[in-house]
Amino acid sequence: MASTAALPSPRIWLPKRLLVTPSALEWEHGRAIVARAEEYGVQVDRLSSDRIKLDLPDDPRRQYGEAKRTVALVVASPSRRRLQPIAPSADWRIDLAEGCPAHCSYCYLAGSLKGPPITRVYANLPEILEQLPEHLGRGQVTSRSHARAHEGTTFEASCYTDPLVLEPLTGSLSALIAWFGQWQADAQLRFTSKFADVDPLLSIAHGGRTRMRASINPARFARFEGGTAPVANRLAALRRMADAGYKVGLTIAPIIAAPGWRDAYAELIDQASVALADAAGADLTVELITHRFTPGSKAVLDSWYPGSSLDMDPAARSEKRTKFGSVKHVYDAATMRELRTFFQERIAALLPSARILYWT
Template sequence: MTQAPEDAIDVDEPLAPKFVAATHDATGEQVPTRDLSELAPPARPARRWTPKRVVITPDALDHPHAHRIVERVEARGIEVERLRANRLTGVRGATERETYALAKSTMAIVVSPPSRRKLQPIAPSADWRVDLAEGCPAHCQYCYLAGSLSGPPVTRVYADLDDILGGLEPYLGQGTITSRRADRAQEGTTFEASCYTDPLALEHLTGSWTRAVEFFGQWEAPVQLRWTTKYDDVAGFVGLPHAGRTRVRFSVNCLPVSQRMEGGTSTVPDRLAGLRRLALDGYPVGLTMAPLMPLDGWREHYGHLLDLVEAAVDGVPDLDLTAELITHRFTPGSKEVLLGWYPGTRLDMDESRRTTKRGKFGSTKYVYPEDVMTEMRTWFTDELARRLPELHVLYWT
């Protein structure tokens, strides 16, 4: 595998240091406003994943978007292996750790399974979950995908993107989280596109979320595309005709968590710089504060995080900022998987320090005790209201 020269790849061109903030009219056309270049963080190279192996299935080749992905990948000097069958092989090693390493360095271009095309509710985040990919190249020691997805953690990107987006209209107005709730009705019908992946970890290889943003920008209806990320590669989204119909949230945590437990991701300051860039370009933005943990000195650590957030949004005109507050939880299955992936983790998964929560189908989840949850919720609610009065907290869980 060879790597193309960086200066030969258009997708690697950095965001120009000066840009004009824009709003968007009803047709999605940009309407330039005042020059806000002095408010923008300086351009810097974004962190990007380079898979060691990229494969494509025969069925995927029937879709135009697959060829767009192949073109992007090969432009980066990465060979795309054409599989003879629609079955992934070569991603299991002799040990669980070897399997993890092989799978985490592999990207597969596939057709989404039929079950993914039938959208499911995704409370409390949004009305509907729409998947453009499955799997994530990051190495977060608390990974929520552990135990949720079957088989080795290969990143699968969906070739049938055009069909996925084309099938969304029947869901318009049919959800129960934002479609019909008065306190979030202004968001319209919401579609969550990052449940099982991180869009900015993959966008330079797929272009899928760019097309989704443009699709929603042209959709003349009360709708919103939503996704969240731990990366900062936002250059390609600045200037898109998004029409304010995409909310990008950045997952943030205090430094003891982000620096020790979120391998392969962008730093929190870089993520917040990305949030600022998109907010200046008129995007609704958000904070996914997760997973919140009552570490030793947690008020000090999270207070420092809120200092960084305050600085990141300072002076942004017409700021539309939300927050979703999610405490750490785990299941017996996810604990087993995570300890196999990260045997030396410092993540606290001591069941004796947790309360058992039962799901409607009999599943078991370990959450923090009620008194800890109340104390943390009260602190975050008060601090966010004091520091960021314009912020709207969507939920706590």
Template sequence: MTLPDPAPAHAARLWRPRRVIVTAAAREHAHGRAIMARAEALGLPVEALPGNRLTGLRHPDPRRAYIEAKNTLAVLVAPPTKLKLQPIPPSADWRIDLAEGCPAHCQYCYLAGSLSGPPVTRVYANLPEILDNLAMYVGQGGVTSASAERAHEGTTFEASCYTDPLGIEHLTGSLSAAIRHFGAWDAPVALRATTKFAAVEPLLGLEHRRRTRLRFSVNAAAAVRYEGGTAPLRDRLAAMGAVARAGYPVGLTVAPILALPDWREAYADLFAEAAEALDGVKDLDLTAELITHRFTPGSKEVLAGWYPGSDLPMREDERSRKLTKFGSVKYVFPAELMREMRQHLTRALEQRLPAARVLYWT
């Protein structure tokens, strides 16, 4: 197995939406105008809406609606509800939304059934207001703030619950702004972000003060084929090595763990590749989050419309039926298989990446 390059050997492929629409309210904010300028500098078609409603996003053909939505970037002002933060266990104390939607085409997409309407990527122009609002939540929360094991992380804010902030960073600059905000913040706080992309160059020179943990969502080689439009696994691991060498705390988000053929060897190989990417990093601060695949009847229906030819295994008779805390149905791996996978993956992780702290298995 060869050592990955310190950074991707070629320029990362950046998302270029076919349509950029900007509401009137978004244009009143400096950050909204900056996003417009970034898009125009890339030669993208930018449409200034006369009002604040996003129109022309629906299509009677679900597949066509999906394609058009996935090629649209909408710049708008986050509504007041976004300033009332929600807890996001087991990842962090609070969810912070810099955007909603993602340019990737993952056939297991967790956003399917979670967000209403076409899967347009929506980015928020009132970023300073969003960041300034976080101060009232410091010292509160039920994950790191209330955990003896993770209290050293301070109050944590998850920025990638409903988006991949790095996948749109070249258009928004929002992740860099958030990293600088947390780096300058004189309080026990931490920002968390997960990505399947690799264009980390804008982040390497920021004054992060180790208050942002950048995690890279990775999977076994056989599962990466379900992740259309994302960076190759090799590039993600190289990017993780690059940000770790720039002093960032880093993490592996292994998701969704699938019971594919030869899964034992496949995930052991993944951890070995990650270990090589991080070889020689000084003061390495590494975590791992292990997330098994699950689906709901609603998400399965949405995904079947988005990806009608997918062979992603989602058969109810091969899963265990569970109820969420909200009373809805979800399908997870049977308990015996879940135990076996947990034992094998945590053991393989300990062997190949002994520095990694496993935050949770779910």
């Protein structure tokens, strides 16, 4: 394993303020989140109703900054608790929160979440967990896939958030991992992260039922991933999780076909190979996701990051229609073939034990 002595300790992210709804305080998990916030010195504002009111400045840039530093503690509604399919990653999506404090200029949540980009964390964790058993064996990805059937029914916890960055405040990810560790079922929890503070997770009795993936991109693209942990720290964290017996993986996303991409991603896969070298019995997967955007997400991202150099010119992309009829702008077929061939060959050469789960 490569030495991590020179790596800085992972930084704990904390919000500037926590807005607390009355309903959230009815839950023990919600009260524990408030107690943690107060211990950390976070400003806690107890609201008089469950309606989230944001007193934000008129200036769009300041409004964005204030929203990103704000967390709301709420109760997930029945519709939010209802599990949804999440192909190709997993059978079902399980949400512990909604929103992310990072500043990624390609953020795929930009077109999905409405209003200022505050993060909402859920207090009613027991009600969320109640939904899981009835979904066993009912998914369309691993539940019915010959190649991935050994994973059992899979539940993805990082679709609408990065649960690891919120963990010091919420404790929700630790609770979920421990729940899966005790659940005697053919099921697996999955989450991916661009952060590195895994200390709270290492001693949990996870039972081998959780897979952490590090979401990584080349260091030369770090300018597109503001506020996240350095890639070297993410890989070191993944190795620590593997050493603690967790299943692990790499989410290389979004793959950006910018000038010099071959050298950049070759270096990234080399770096991952060194970090995970000789990880005893590591169960390693790789997920490959190319950069894409919708007209709606582009408009939001252009307003959030007006100076970004990330290429999102629709004229330079192909249009792809989703099953719902909406438009996504993706790389053209020739570029996709070139990218896919490169990654398949490079991963086979340097990470021969890894399983590529999907390409999209």
